[in-house]
Amino acid sequence: MGSAEPSKDTSERGVRGHRTQAERSAHTRAALLDATIDCLIELGYARTSVHEICARAGVSKGAQQHHFTTKADLMAAAVEHLTHRIGEEIVDAAGSLPPGPQRVERGVELLWQGFSGTLSAAVMELWVAARTDAELKAAIRPVDRALGKSTLALFTSLTGESPSERTETLFWLTVNLIRGLALDAEIGGDAVRRKQLLEEWKRILVGTEAR
Amino acid sequence: MGSAEPSKDTSERGVRGHRTQAERSAHTRAALLDATIDCLIELGYARTSVHEICARAGVSKGAQQHHFTTKADLMAAAVEHLTHRIGEEIVDAAGSLPPGPQRVERGVELLWQGFSGTLSAAVMELWVAARTDAELKAAIRPVDRALGKSTLALFTSLTGESPSERTETLFWLTVNLIRGLALDAEIGGDAVRRKQLLEEWKRILVGTEAR
DNA sequence: TAGAAAACATTCCAATTGGAAGGTAAGTTC
DNA sequence: GAACTTACCTTCCAATTGGAATGTTTTCTA
Missing domain, CATH: 1.10.357 (Tetracycline Repressor; domain 2)
Incomplete structure (x- = not known):
């Protein structure tokens, strides 16, 4: 279920050092989701908190909230x-x-x-x-x-x-x-x-x- | 589904008013356990708190802790x-x-x-x-x-x-x-x-x- | 290059959590 | 019937929770 993708493509744009916003965004998104799965596996749902997820993803609380309300x-x-x-x-x-x-x-x-x-x-x-x-x-x-x-x-x-x-x-x-x-x-x-x-x-x- | 019935005894002893200690104890224990199961079914483990269990069992916080540390x-x-x-x-x-x-x-x-x-x-x-x-x-x-x-x-x-x-x-x-x-x-x-x-x-x- | 917008960071908060402390009443034993 | 034990209740607390508010940096666009 495609959540809102404000910009167009995830294609290879980052040939130069700078990252496009879409890339940055996708990166943190993926980090959060992977960290979530790690928490689920290791801690179980009951003990999984968003604080812990953010910490593991190396993402701030605000960033998380920006991507997943x-x-x-x-x-x-x-x-x-x-x-x-x-x-x-x-x-x-x-x-x-x-x-x-x-x-x-x-x-x-x-x-x-x-x-x-x-x-x-x-x-x-x-x-x-x-x-x-x-x-x-x-x-x-x-x-x-x-x-x-x-x-x-x-x-x-x-x-x-x-x-x-x-x-x-x-x-x-x-x-x-x-x-x-x-x-x-x-x-x-x-x-x-x-x-x-x-x-x-x-x-x-x-x-x-x-x- | 047997949820907590604060006043009713498991064995037919209550012809007279008084209850033996063992009966009292067994009763609260059973009430707590039944309430726990109800919570698990209805709320799931993650949302089940001891507060809620005690409330449903009609048992005080202290009593719960007396039976289950x-x-x-x-x-x-x-x-x-x-x-x-x-x-x-x-x-x-x-x-x-x-x-x-x-x-x-x-x-x-x-x-x-x-x-x-x-x-x-x-x-x-x-x-x-x-x-x-x-x-x-x-x-x-x-x-x-x-x-x-x-x-x-x-x-x-x-x-x-x-x-x-x-x-x-x-x-x-x-x-x-x-x-x-x-x-x-x-x-x-x-x-x-x-x-x-x-x-x-x-x-x-x-x-x-x-x- | 200015400024809009998205991505991100920091800080804070009200609510809830599990557990402990301390006191009272009832039952048991001698 | 007095000492003792068990069952029970009330109150409190430190920690953690999810989420909101607000400030900062980066990227995009005109």
């Missing part, structure tokens, strides 16, 4: 920034996966990597916070939906499945299972068992799909 | 109280389920009911908070583990499965899937699709198990 604003923008980063992460992982016949296994592994990392923990914080925060929820939902759809597209294209309704169902089952497992990981569940569960799920998927 | 103490105790209540909820639901040949379907339905209700939302709040709170995490883990095990026992006894390793794996897969779905429900995902996914999972389970 309220804390909810900042968090909403962080969601978007976050899902973009997760999307990139998944795409990167997809590119580095070796090709082979085991499409389904690869797909599951891919989703697991994308939805169980540290970035995912930050998303979890915001989701849970959003449950009781209507403003945040409204900001998160569309972005999350977009991430889901693009991931589904990537998933199907990677596994080479025809985009049938059944494939989609299996995809969402996988995503939800992985989210549950990610939660288990967060609270320090048994990693070995998680691995077993994931392997079993792959087996089930292959068996089910081949029917 | 610190906020983390209170939360830790709330976890236990919470898992007990969820356990009871599941047992109750199990008792009211009609007997029949569809054991697996019943079991899944049962787990869904237990792990997707409002109480589960409170657990989620505490889990996520515990990720960055070592004290809370230490308090939660054993209790959660106990809940998992007792639920597994109930599950196997209800479905009449032999407690094989495979059954256990399928159980944990179900639990984690349901937790993922519960998360989806919290942020306002599509309820119809969740229903579809759960039905598909039942089908898969039946097919897989019959092998």
Whole structure:
């Protein structure tokens, strides 16, 4: 959701030493958003204050307020920034996966990597916070939906499945299972068992799909 | 949802006016814990303050501090109280389920009911908070583990499965899937699709198990 | 190059937070 | 029934919170 961009382009203008305003602005914005995510991962939502965010970003209180009027604003923008980063992460992982016949296994592994990392923990914080925060929820939902759809597209294209309704169902089952497992990981569940569960799920998927 | 009822006793002793100390103590404790859970569900962890909890419980600030020295103490105790209540909820639901040949379907339905209700939302709040709170995490883990095990026992006894390793794996897969779905429900995902996914999972389970 | 505007910095504040201190009443024990 | 223990209440405080007000620097435009 594009917030107001008063000037036109983010393109390479800074060949000379000086920075254009748009560049300065984008830079502080990014610093604030990254710091926000860091705080969410390290401190959790409850302990994340705008003071701390500003300190980590090396940005003054006023600058923060110039870019994001309220804390909810900042968090909403962080969601978007976050899902973009997760999307990139998944795409990167997809590119580095070796090709082979085991499409389904690869797909599951891919989703697991994308939805169980540290970035995912930050998303979890915001989701849970959003449950009781209507403003945040409204900001998160569309972005999350977009991430889901693009991931589904990537998933199907990677596994080479025809985009049938059944494939989609299996995809969402996988995503939800992985989210549950990610939660288990967060609270320090048994990693070995998680691995077993994931392997079993792959087996089930292959068996089910081949029917 | 049992919020604080300042005057009413847990056991039928109050025929006469006087209450024993143990009763008084247990009563305020329960009131505080219930109020804590209410706050977690309604406000979320971030917005839950001990002031608010005390107000809802109809208990003074000092009394709270007498029973639970610190906020983390209170939360830790709330976890236990919470898992007990969820356990009871599941047992109750199990008792009211009609007997029949569809054991697996019943079991899944049962787990869904237990792990997707409002109480589960409170657990989620505490889990996520515990990720960055070592004290809370230490308090939660054993209790959660106990809940998992007792639920597994109930599950196997209800479905009449032999407690094989495979059954256990399928159980944990179900639990984690349901937790993922519960998360989806919290942020306002599509309820119809969740229903579809759960039905598909039942089908898969039946097919897989019959092998 | 003057001045408008955006980006940024400093300072302050009202409100809320978790927790401590100190006092009172009720129950228990001998 | 007196000493003692537990349960409870009122009041207070230092720290932190999110946000507003106001001042300064940098970039853009005419």
